[in-house]
Amino acid sequence: MAGAPRKLTERVNSGLAALTDREREVFTRVVLGGVAEELLRRVNQAGQRLVAAMSTSVKSITTSNGIGVRLGWGLREEHTALGRVLELVATSDVVRSEAQNSELTELLRHRVEEFHSADPSSGYAAHLAAALDYRQWHEVNVTILGPEEGQQRRLSRRAKLSQGETRFVSYVTLFAAADGYPTSLGDDGRALRLILLDDAFGKVDEGTVAELMGLLVTLDLDFVMTGHALWGCFPQVPRLDVYEVRRSGGSSAVTTHVHWDGHSRHLRSTT
Amino acid sequence: MSGLPAGLRAHLSAPSLERVWPVLRNRLEQSGHAIRGSVTVELDDDGADRLSGLLARPVRAGTNQVKLAVLDDALRSSAAERGLVAVVAELTGGPLVDRPAERYDARVRRGQLWAELDRLLTGHGLAGQDWTRPWTHWLHRGGVLTRLPDDQASQALAIAAGTLAEC
Numbered sequence: 202m203a204g205a206p207r208k209l210t211e212r213v214n215s216g217l218a219a220l221t222d223r224e225r226e227v228f229t230r231v232v233l234g235g236v237a238e239e240l241l242r243r244v245n246q247a248g249q250r251l252v253a254a255m256s257t258s259v260k261s262i263t264t265s266n267g268i269g270v271r272l273g274w275g276l277r278e279e280h281t282a283l284g285r286v287l288e289l290v291a292t293s294d295v296v297r298s299e300a301q302n303s304e305l306t307e308l309l310r311h312r313v314e315e316f317h318s319a320d321p322s323s324g325y326a327a328h329l330a331a332a333l334d335y336r337q338w339h340e341v342n343v344t345i346l347g348p349e350e351g352q353q354r355r356l357s358r359r360a361k362l363s364q365g366e367t368r369f370v371s372y373v374t375l376f377a378a379a380d381g382y383p384t385s386l387g388d389d390g391r392a393l394r395l396i397l398l399d400d401a402f403g404k405v406d407e408g409t410v411a412e413l414m415g416l417l418v419t420l421d422l423d424f425v426m427t428g429h430a431l432w433g434c435f436p437q438v439p440r441l442d443v444y445e446v447r448r449s450g451g452s453s454a455v456t457t458h459v460h461w462d463g464h465s466r467h468l469r470s471t472t
Numbered sequence: 473m474s475g476l477p478a479g480l481r482a483h484l485s486a487p488s489l490e491r492v493w494p495v496l497r498n499r500l501e502q503s504g505h506a507i508r509g510s511v512t513v514e515l516d517d518d519g520a521d522r523l524s525g526l527l528a529r530p531v532r533a534g535t536n537q538v539k540l541a542v543l544d545d546a547l548r549s550s551a552a553e554r555g556l557v558a559v560v561a562e563l564t565g566g567p568l569v570d571r572p573a574e575r576y577d578a579r580v581r582r583g584q585l586w587a588e589l590d591r592l593l594t595g596h597g598l599a600g601q602d603w604t605r606p607w608t609h610w611l612h613r614g615g616v617l618t619r620l621p622d623d624q625a626s627q628a629l630a631i632a633a634g635t636l637a638e639c
Contacts, residue, residue, distance in 0.1 A: 249530055293525025295479035298551045 229306045237290040248274040255377040265408045267348035270373045280338045365404045380420040401426040411435035439463040488519035493563045504572040510539045596637035
């Protein structure tokens with residue numbers, strides 16, 4: 202009887218070790234059997250294709266002062282350690298050495314275990330999903346270009362932009378995102394490519410508003426906007442219906458419907 | 473040492489990369505196997521994907537500059553477990569020659585041959601003859617001796633010097 206506790210402890214420890222070994226084996230099979238490849242495919246799809254396409258779509262547009270925008274995609278500062286995971290998944294299966302396979306498996310296993318330790322009550326599938334959610338690892342970053350040739354800086358309070366330029370940068374980024382999401386759903390033409398803007402383009406100069414509306418047209422995004430003194434009758438916009446709402450004091454609202462055909466305005470009946 | 477793992481070998485020797493390895497071989501042979509600088513290679517989509525999978529970074533189709541040191545590092549840490557020189561040798565059919573070393577050896581051999589010539593001429597009492605300088609100059613420039621294997625060149629030199637001494 203005296204040796205019973207020791208024997209029991211040994212059996213518990215060997216059982217735990219066997220479980221850990223089995224767990225490692227299963228995890229290795231899962232990671233190397235497709236998770237790594239899928240992770241790479243999705244990261245590439247998001248970063249190299251989607252964000253790169255978004256950046257390309259906004260490349261040609263600038264304010265009248267020569268301010269432009271470039272969009273990028275990178276690891277968040279707090280997740281830079283995951284760069285090694287991305288480097289290993291970017292290495293082809295047949296290229297990775299045994300040591301690299303073990304390193305990749307351990308890095309991902311460790312990450313899943315961190316989620317498990319933080320909330321043991323959630324299931325393993327939830328931990329796996331959270332740990333491998335590459336979208337949480339990354340961020341879209343905005344770089345402001347110009348006005349000087351070759352000048353660029355990250356979007357921040359120190360970027361020294363006028364209010365109108367700040368809005369321009371925000372609009373361009375927003376439009377690119379509004380384009381990127383439905384585009385990423387596939388090219389079956391059924392995604393709703395619509396943007397709604399309340400009090401649009403305040404403090405943005407007329408020439409830049411024309412550029413921004415032209416960008417929406419280029420991106421094939423339909424739009425519904427409200428604004429003060431916002432007409433949108435620019436050559437960049439091929440078709441537009443404008444409803445002007447006027448009221449004087451407590452009077453009833455009077456509306457005027459104007460149709461823009463890309464060249465001229467036409468008064469239309471509102472009834 | 474055993475060859476590259478089959479999967480990796482197939483990955484690297486795909487038709488889309490087949491023009492890359494001779495370029496690297498030529499560069500390494502010319503530089504005495506030095507892992508420095510870069511080579512310019514043209515890649516199609518498949519070649520770009522394969523190189524990307526080796527270097528673990530995006531590679532676009534088209535003209536690419538590939539640093540030898542980066543390739544060497546990638547191969548050493550990969551399932552290949554060997555450096556660029558060994559991999560290029562395996563993919564291009566044999567060990568790489570070392571051109572600078574070959575050139576150096578040839579210079580040393582020529583130096584020894586001309587020293588041997590001076591010794592023979594002095595030994596036969598021919599060093600002060602009027603024709604000696606133009607003749608040795610002709611031998612230096614002509615390559616008739618330096619193209620021969622070392623032992624044959626020495627033998628030919630000894631016979632020539634002996635014959636001239638008897639004239």
